[in-house]
Amino acid sequence: MIKMSKKKETVKEIFASCSFSSLGLHSTLCDQLRERLGFEAPTKVQAQAIPVILSGRHVLVNAATGTGKTVAYLAPIINHLQSYSPRIDRSSGTFALVLVPTRELCLQVYEILHKLLHRFHWIVPGYVMGGENRSKEKARLRKGISILVATPGRLLDHLKHTSSFLHTNLRWIIFDEADRILELGFGKEIEEILDILGSRNIGSIGEGNEVSNVKRQNLLLSATLNEKVNHLAKISLETPVLIGLDEKKLPEDKSHVRFGSLESDVKEEVEHPSTTMRSTTEDFKLPAQLVQRYVKVPCGSRLAVLLSILKHLFDTEVSQKLVVFFSTCDAVDFHYSLLSEFQWSPHSQPDMELKQLFLRCKTFRLHGNMKQEDRRTTFGAFKTEKKALLLSTDVAARGLDFPKVKCIIQYDSAGEATEYVHRVGRTARLGERGDSLLFLQPVEMDYLQDLEKHGVSLTEYPLLKVLDSFPLYGQKPRVKKFLTTESHPWILSLQNALESFIIHESKMKKLAKDAFCSWVRAYTAHRGELKRIFTLKKLHLGHVAKSFALKEQPSLVGKSFQKQSKKRKRDQRQKGQSGKWKFPSKTNAK
Numbered sequence: 101m102i103k104m105s106k107k108k109e110t111v112k113e114i115f116a117s118c119s120f121s122s123l124g125l126h127s128t129l130c131d132q133l134r135e136r137l138g139f140e141a142p143t144k145v146q147a148q149a150i151p152v153i154l155s156g157r158h159v160l161v162n163a164a165t166g167t168g169k170t171v172a173y174l175a176p177i178i179n180h181l182q183s184y185s186p187r188i189d190r191s192s193g194t195f196a197l198v199l200v201p202t203r204e205l206c207l208q209v210y211e212i213l214h215k216l217l218h219r220f221h222w223i224v225p226g227y228v229m230g231g232e233n234r235s236k237e238k239a240r241l242r243k244g245i246s247i248l249v250a251t252p253g254r255l256l257d258h259l260k261h262t263s264s265f266l267h268t269n270l271r272w273i274i275f276d277e278a279d280r281i282l283e284l285g286f287g288k289e290i291e292e293i294l295d296i297l298g299s300r301n302i303g304s305i306g307e308g309n310e311v312s313n314v315k316r317q318n319l320l321l322s323a324t325l326n327e328k329v330n331h332l333a334k335i336s337l338e339t340p341v342l343i344g345l346d347e348k349k350l351p352e353d354k355s356h357v358r359f360g361s362l363e364s365d366v367k368e369e370v371e372h373p374s375t376t377m378r379s380t381t382e383d384f385k386l387p388a389q390l391v392q393r394y395v396k397v398p399c400g401s402r403l404a405v406l407l408s409i410l411k412h413l414f415d416t417e418v419s420q421k422l423v424v425f426f427s428t429c430d431a432v433d434f435h436y437s438l439l440s441e442f443q444w445s446p447h448s449q450p451d452m453e454l455k456q457l458f459l460r461c462k463t464f465r466l467h468g469n470m471k472q473e474d475r476r477t478t479f480g481a482f483k484t485e486k487k488a489l490l491l492s493t494d495v496a497a498r499g500l501d502f503p504k505v506k507c508i509i510q511y512d513s514a515g516e517a518t519e520y521v522h523r524v525g526r527t528a529r530l531g532e533r534g535d536s537l538l539f540l541q542p543v544e545m546d547y548l549q550d551l552e553k554h555g556v557s558l559t560e561y562p563l564l565k566v567l568d569s570f571p572l573y574g575q576k577p578r579v580k581k582f583l584t585t586e587s588h589p590w591i592l593s594l595q596n597a598l599e600s601f602i603i604h605e606s607k608m609k610k611l612a613k614d615a616f617c618s619w620v621r622a623y624t625a626h627r628g629e630l631k632r633i634f635t636l637k638k639l640h641l642g643h644v645a646k647s648f649a650l651k652e653q654p655s656l657v658g659k660s661f662q663k664q665s666k667k668r669k670r671d672q673r674q675k676g677q678s679g680k681w682k683f684p685s686k687t688n689a690k
């Protein structure tokens with residue numbers, strides 16, 4: 101009963117009490133929303149944004165994760181394009197450009213677009229993104245794409261080198277997940293794109309400029325706001341309508357919403373944030389129904405605790421879908437192989453043979469070093485599963501919409517609070533219930549205060565209670581005796597089993613060593629204030645090794661470490677030269 105009314109309350113908080121048609125959308129489009137996507141009524145963000153976007157104003161949307169921002173911008177654009185008379189066709193080139201930070205998000209937006217355009221066959225959707233075949237993309241651009249979804253690096257490439265890419269009719273530029281685009285280091289590319297398209301704010305965008313005669317309308321969407329987003333808003337939006345922003349976040353003079361002086365550059369803004377929209381702690385928008393917890397785990401027991409919690413979650417809930425975030429690609433690979441191969445039955449005596457896979461659920465992995473095709477397959481497969489586990493780097497943290505994910509585990513801390521918010525935003529979407537769990541070592545507990553400063557507060561996860569619930573050799577541990585995690589018999593036995601598994605499998609040992617080295621490197625890459633909390637000096641590297649089930653600490657000056665450093669530098673050089681994928685300093689991180 102209580103559950104029902106809570107659900108109703110959440111529905112009320114998320115959805116608006118109007119219909120799509122009352123917002124001014126064409127009836128065929130409303131039918132598509134209902135039939136193809138199953139959307140009966142608009143979310144609040146959609147109800148606010150759609151009429152404003154239909155009116156032609158520039159818009160900045162700052163709304164919580166999973167509140168329906170994608171349709172909020174796609175629907176009004178389609179609505180405009182379907183009404184053009186005479187009808188547009190492929191030969192008119194591109195009318196709308198949706199910029200997204202990652203390839204997965206590119207495909208996700210394209211999929212929704214494709215569904216919405218089902219009955220508007222003359223409006224052609226398409227995408228271009230890193231990792232895809234350039235010549236095939238060129239051919240598609242030559243034929244004409246009306247609404248183009250793109251990652252910035254590849255788009256810039258085509259703008260410079262694909263002469264048949266027609267964009268003189270361009271009317272809309274949309275920055276989806278703008279904060280992420282900028283964090284990935286695409287700021288320069290974005291400015292160049294705006295310049296080439298004649299869409300940089302120099303008073304009146306798109307009017308009378310040399311590139312286009314079409315009146316431009318730019319839209320910027322972001323679940324978090326910061327100085328960089330602020331700068332992008334300043335250079336790309338003209339007197340925008342702000343949606344989802346609290347009064348207190350607006351600049352003093354609300355009648356003329358401005359974003360700092362046009363002469364100022366990013367640096368100036370960082371130094372004088374008061375001249376711009378305030379980027380404060382309140383900028384984080386989290387779904388109200390999200391239950392956020394942390395678990396305090398000594399370094400050496402981290403792996404055993406992670407596996408125990410996963411087992412507990414998958415054993416107690418039939419349809420469990422879960423994402424675990426790691427700091428590096430190597431860590432994802434190691435844990436993925438471990439979970440796919442590690443067999444252990446707690447019911448059998450240590451020397452007996454009876455074994456079964458420790459975690460019985462489908463496990464997937466996703467990170468930036470995987471082949472594009474594998475990334476695509478994982479993305480599609482995890483979406484449709486009902487019971488599954490995804491191990492991922494931050495490549496999955498932004499914008500991706502995996503239906504029915506019940507829990508997010510941040511095994512390695514996200515570092516920046518914005519990243520924390522985006523990771524947990526993969527659950528509790530659109531009013532659904534969701535849990536998040538953050539792993540912290542005792543020396544990292546100050547991170548909670550850092551999150552608190554951003555209005556994010558977490559409660560403690562009852563770890564010992566969960567560990568006590570596991571029967572060991574058919575018996576439950578005698579609860580009162582074991583007051584610490586590391587001395588808990590379940591953890592001790594599991595850790596032993598993990599270590600002896602790794603020591604006997606040379607492939608696993610290699611993966612564990614590589615993961616250890618990249619983990620250490622990523623740990624040292626925390627920046628600013630976070631460096632004080634996540635300090636390698638405070639850690640015992642032997643304990644870190646244990647968290648990769650290694651009995652001994654691998655050498656950090658050994659071959660493997662040097663090889664990885666060289667590979668990293670080589671990768672960075674290549675990425676820098678091609679201007680494709682640039683990541684923040686966290687190595688092996690995506």
Ligand SMILES: Nc1ncnc2c1ncn2[C@@H]1O[C@H](COP(=O)(O)OP(=O)(O)OP(=O)(O)O)[C@@H](O)[C@H]1O
Nearest residue numbers: 139141142143165166167168169170323499501530
């Ligand atoms: N009006 C609606 N009715 C029902 N479901 C909806 C509606 N609008 C969006 N959804 C669903 O809600 C989920 C979240 O939507 P979407 O991915 O657009 O959110 P978002 O705000 O962009 O999230 P993020 O900030 O994480 O990118 C998706 O599964 C989408 O299909």
